[in-house]
Amino acid sequence: MTAPSDHESLRLWLRLFTCTTLIARELGSALKREFGSSLPRFDLLAQLDRAPKGLRMGELSERILTTGGNVTWLVRALESDGYVSRRVSADDKRATVVRLTPTGRRHFAAMARSHEGWIIAMFSALPSADRRAMHTRLGVVKEQFRPTRSSP
Amino acid sequence: MTAPSDHESLRLWLRLFTCTTLIARELGSALKREFGSSLPRFDLLAQLDRAPKGLRMGELSERILTTGGNVTWLVRALESDGYVSRRVSADDKRATVVRLTPTGRRHFAAMARSHEGWIIAMFSALPSADRRAMHTRLGVVKEQFRPTRSSP
DNA sequence: TTGATTTACTTGATATTTGAAGTAATTGGC
DNA sequence: GCCAATTACTTCAAATATCAAGTAAATCAA
Numbered sequence: 224m225t226a227p228s229d230h231e232s233l234r235l236w237l238r239l240f241t242c243t244t245l246i247a248r249e250l251g252s253a254l255k256r257e258f259g260s261s262l263p264r265f266d267l268l269a270q271l272d273r274a275p276k277g278l279r280m281g282e283l284s285e286r287i288l289t290t291g292g293n294v295t296w297l298v299r300a301l302e303s304d305g306y307v308s309r310r311v312s313a314d315d316k317r318a319t320v321v322r323l324t325p326t327g328r329r330h331f332a333a334m335a336r337s338h339e340g341w342i343i344a345m346f347s348a349l350p351s352a353d354r355r356a357m358h359t360r361l362g363v364v365k366e367q368f369r370p371t372r373s374s375p
Numbered sequence: 376m377t378a379p380s381d382h383e384s385l386r387l388w389l390r391l392f393t394c395t396t397l398i399a400r401e402l403g404s405a406l407k408r409e410f411g412s413s414l415p416r417f418d419l420l421a422q423l424d425r426a427p428k429g430l431r432m433g434e435l436s437e438r439i440l441t442t443g444g445n446v447t448w449l450v451r452a453l454e455s456d457g458y459v460s461r462r463v464s465a466d467d468k469r470a471t472v473v474r475l476t477p478t479g480r481r482h483f484a485a486m487a488r489s490h491e492g493w494i495i496a497m498f499s500a501l502p503s504a505d506r507r508a509m510h511t512r513l514g515v516v517k518e519q520f521r522p523t524r525s526s527p
Numbered sequence: 528t529t530g531a532t533t534t535a536c537t538t539g540a541t542a543t544t545t546g547a548a549g550t551a552a553t554t555g556g557c
Numbered sequence: 558g559c560c561a562a563t564t565a566c567t568t569c570a571a572a573t574a575t576c577a578a579g580t581a582a583a584t585c586a587a
Binding site: 251279280281291292294295312315317318319 | 534535536537538539545
């Protein structure tokens with residue numbers, strides 16, 4: 224039995240936030256140390272790696288959960304590193320399609336290997352069944368954020 | 376049975392990161408809209424609220440998981456808003472002790488009420504038992520980051 | 528069509544965060 | 558006590574992020 228003043232959700236959120244921050248810091252500093260990169264750059268490249276035909280700026284900004292201005296900035300930086308290319312969409316001349324260059328694909332592949340290894344290590348204390356259970360439950364939380372079809 | 380290429384930990388991390396980012400964005404924009412504040416400011420004030428005698432800059436930076444430079448910046452901003460005060464520690468003239476002002480305490484109390492309401496709403500789709508289970512499992516992950524007594 | 532509206536981005540001003548380097552105070556060993 | 562190492566902060570530059578305009582292209586209704 225749990226008293227209502229246990230602040231159960233609040234405590235869960237605090238721990239969620241702490242764990243995510245700890246992991247993100249670790250990943251970020253490892254990516255910087257080993258590859259001169261960062262988590263935001265890695266995340267953007269990861270999206271492009273899954274989309275062989277490339278993605279529009281808007282799609283990128285939705286997927287990495289950041290603003291359009293920030294995507295413009297990130298893409299410009301990655302472009303000047305030679306990891307991504309951009310071109311005006313044939314369909315819609317307002318849109319820009321971004322894709323990985325061959326160099327970018329190799330660069331990402333190398334990082335992804337290490338990246339997964341670090342993550343596996345960080346979650347290794349958690350039994351596999353627990354990892355799956357947590358994944359499922361987080362799925363429920365995530366659903367809360369899907370825009371509903373009810374508002375204007 | 377799960378194949379090794381399921382990238383179980385990786386998927387868990389991606390979902391953890393997504394959920395945390397979604398929640399943090401929501402909280403941040405609500406704090407800004409309703410109180411002209413932000414999540415980092417709220418978190419810092421929350422630490423001080425629990426520490427009636429105040430905290431040193433270094434303690435703050437450990438607790439909110441951010442760098443010293445950032446704490447200097449945050450405290451300066453909160454001080455100029457009148458929410459915190461700082462003074463040189465009597466024990467150690469290098470150290471600065473930060474504490475809430477009466478205004479800061481009221482300001483935090485008002486925010487904390489709304490803040491918990493928003494969080495409860497965001498986790499409401501998850502049964503209480505699931506919230507507790509997740510909290511426990513995240514505790515295991517968090518432990519991984521405790522500095523060990525073995526390295527120099 | 529054409530003009531109003533919406534959409535896809537970019538820009539520019541700020542805000543925030545990090546990491547490295549600098550300053551002052553404290554501590555530990557001699 | 559005295560100097561070298563350590564500690565607690567601050568500062569500064571660079572990396573990221575947000576938000577509010579601004580621009581051009583597409584869409585849609587009259």
